[in-house]
Amino acid sequence: MKATGRRVMMIAGIFILFMFPALVLGAYPEREVTVYCGSSAGGTTDMGIRLLSDMVSKSFGQPIVVVNKPGASHTLCANFVANSKPDGYTLGAFSASAIIQVPHLRRVPYDPMKGFTFIATYTDYTSGLVVKADAPWKTMKEFMDYSKNNPGVMIYGSDGHGVGTHILMEYLAWKWGGVNWKHVPIAGGPKLATALLGGHIKAWAGAGSHVQFVKDGTMRLLLSFNIVRMKAAADVPTIFELYLKEYRLGTPLLIAGPKGLPEPVWKKLENAYLQATRDPSYQKFLDNIQYPPIIHGAKETLEDMEKQSKGWAELLKITGIKEQEQ
Numbered sequence: 001m002k003a004t005g006r007r008v009m010m011i012a013g014i015f016i017l018f019m020f021p022a023l024v025l026g027a028y029p030e031r032e033v034t035v036y037c038g039s040s041a042g043g044t045t046d047m048g049i050r051l052l053s054d055m056v057s058k059s060f061g062q063p064i065v066v067v068n069k070p071g072a073s074h075t076l077c078a079n080f081v082a083n084s085k086p087d088g089y090t091l092g093a094f095s096a097s098a099i100i101q102v103p104h105l106r107r108v109p110y111d112p113m114k115g116f117t118f119i120a121t122y123t124d125y126t127s128g129l130v131v132k133a134d135a136p137w138k139t140m141k142e143f144m145d146y147s148k149n150n151p152g153v154m155i156y157g158s159d160g161h162g163v164g165t166h167i168l169m170e171y172l173a174w175k176w177g178g179v180n181w182k183h184v185p186i187a188g189g190p191k192l193a194t195a196l197l198g199g200h201i202k203a204w205a206g207a208g209s210h211v212q213f214v215k216d217g218t219m220r221l222l223l224s225f226n227i228v229r230m231k232a233a234a235d236v237p238t239i240f241e242l243y244l245k246e247y248r249l250g251t252p253l254l255i256a257g258p259k260g261l262p263e264p265v266w267k268k269l270e271n272a273y274l275q276a277t278r279d280p281s282y283q284k285f286l287d288n289i290q291y292p293p294i295i296h297g298a299k300e301t302l303e304d305m306e307k308q309s310k311g312w313a314e315l316l317k318i319t320g321i322k323e324q325e326q
Helices: 001-025 044-060 075-082 140-149 164-176 189-197 209-217 264-279 280-287 298-319
Strands: 033-039 064-068 090-095 115-122 127-133 155-158 182-185 203-207 219-224 253-256
Touching: 001 253, 033 044, 033 075, 033 209, 044 064, 044 115, 044 253, 044 264, 044 280, 064 280, 064 298, 075 115, 075 127, 075 253, 090 115, 090 298, 115 189, 115 264, 115 298, 127 140, 127 189, 127 253, 140 219, 155 189, 164 182, 164 203, 164 298, 189 203, 253 264, 264 298
Parallel strands: 033 064, 033 090, 155 182, 155 203
Antiparallel strands: 090 253, 115 253, 127 203, 127 219
16 A cells, blocks of 8 residues: 555656646746837837737736837847747747848848747738829839939938848849839938938838828828738739739738747737737727738748748849848
């Protein structure tokens, strides 16, 4: 009986030992969670993750604090998250540019695919090519023909060298053949808007901030750079309809943790954030800023990142864009 009793106690002890981590994870989160945002405060990336995190915080019964960590095309934030403890208390919300674009241009201090536990995609930047409302070009063909027939005259701006909008513009120049224009990197939507409205550039390959000007009629959208058309300019086709039919590219906004995040933790986060994206307040937010409702869970996000990384690499090779302007 004594041997039997000891055997039972041993089995029970082993059971408790193996179950203890699951019990701890089942209580997650037991304290404050910090989400580091790759953009500055007040931007659409920041506002979106704050709105979602507020809802998740209520469902968890624990505070979720959003801390801004902008810089280097969101790679500063991504690197910080990648090197954090995989316990679910440090997460990141950043642009997929840090995963699918920047690593093809320069070395980054993290593994773009294996360095993270992807949790969800919560939208995609709305991007496209805009000109002033009184510009002479009404269609993309008119714009491209002018650019080709007037070498060096067309000057366009984007958020930076090697960003998605820059890559797509240089792809268009290659696709059209013989187009010779000048790219001016200008950090920040307000500065780009000022440059376009002031006549310092003739076109703006915008990402996000251009939407308000299209909606109020100050600027004209010539081409959407998204998979879906912008609601405020539903008659304007996308680049994927006209010129890139074999690709499905974008610059999604991601929620991720460091690699090795326990499955019960990332699944709980995935379910909570996906549930929050379905809330009417978040859907209204996306509609107001005209961002596409591209929302994926953990598995879909990883698969999308792998496909997009390959696609952007191919476009960078086609366009010949390097780490620095030549």
